[in-house]
Amino acid sequence: MKKNKSAWKAEIEIDEAKQLCFPHGMVGFPEAKKYVVMNSGGGDIVCFQSTEQVEASFLMTTWNEADLGPAPSLTPDQKAALEFSDTHNILWLLVLNPFADQEWVLANMQAPVALNQDTGLGMQCIQADPRLELRYHWMPQPSREAKKAA
Amino acid sequence: MIVLRRTLGQAIHIGDDIRIVVTETEVNGRVHLGIEAPNTISIHRLEIYERIQAENCSAVNGNVMDWLKGASNEEE
Numbered sequence: 153m154k155k156n157k158s159a160w161k162a163e164i165e166i167d168e169a170k171q172l173c174f175p176h177g178m179v180g181f182p183e184a185k186k187y188v189v190m191n192s193g194g195g196d197i198v199c200f201q202s203t204e205q206v207e208a209s210f211l212m213t214t215w216n217e218a219d220l221g222p223a224p225s226l227t228p229d230q231k232a233a234l235e236f237s238d239t240h241n242i243l244w245l246l247v248l249n250p251f252a253d254q255e256w257v258l259a260n261m262q263a264p265v266a267l268n269q270d271t272g273l274g275m276q277c278i279q280a281d282p283r284l285e286l287r288y289h290w291m292p293q294p295s296r297e298a299k300k301a302a
Numbered sequence: 303m304i305v306l307r308r309t310l311g312q313a314i315h316i317g318d319d320i321r322i323v324v325t326e327t328e329v330n331g332r333v334h335l336g337i338e339a340p341n342t343i344s345i346h347r348l349e350i351y352e353r354i355q356a357e358n359c360s361a362v363n364g365n366v367m368d369w370l371k372g373a374s375n376e377e378e
Binding site for chain 1: 341342344346350351353354355356357358359360361362363364366367369370372373374
């Protein structure tokens with residue numbers, strides 16, 4: 153275990169064996185290669201917090217095939233980078249952006265994250281399909297929903 | 303920036319294991335490049351890479367844990 157200072161000035165303990173490795177980092181954050189998953193205790197949103205670069209803190213949710221259609225396929229290069237074999241399970245995640253729009257939490261379908269759950273290797277996979285939305289309206293901002301309910 | 307003049311079928315090497323070949327040229331000036339590189343190197347069109355980079359930066363441009371806490375409170 154080691155202790156890291158996080159952006160929100162809390163000290164968190166990290167089990168190094170549970171760190172996920174992104175060999176390429178995230179796009180724009182090439183130095184942030186190791187992440188821990190934190191969740192809020194409810195809902196289906198988790199936080200991928202880099203243990204190397206404090207500002208690399210991404211909210212993600214699983215790719216819901218019922219709403220979004222089939223998850224992308226891995227290219228041969230992506231399979232190699234993730235050390236993927238046919239017996240492995242890939243989890244596809246969407247990077248959420250809760251800060252760019254006051255009405256909506258946005259999801260980036262153009263660059264989802266593939267996580268090999270067996271090896272703990274992950275990568276952000278930029279998709280060639282131009283029909284995929286960069287700012288998909290994933291869910292209304294919770295504060296907006298609360299105002300409506302009131 | 304290093305500028306190299308290449309024609310169809312010619313290549314350049316970067317380091318020991320990256321090779322870029324001009325595979326096709328079109329009359330409208332568009333050039334097709336073939337790139338061989340280790341799979342540890344990600345390769346993308348610049349404009350797409352920059353768009354994703356900007357979106358990622360926007361996605362972390364706030365305190366995600368505060369947002370999560372707020373979202374949990376609203377659910378309750």
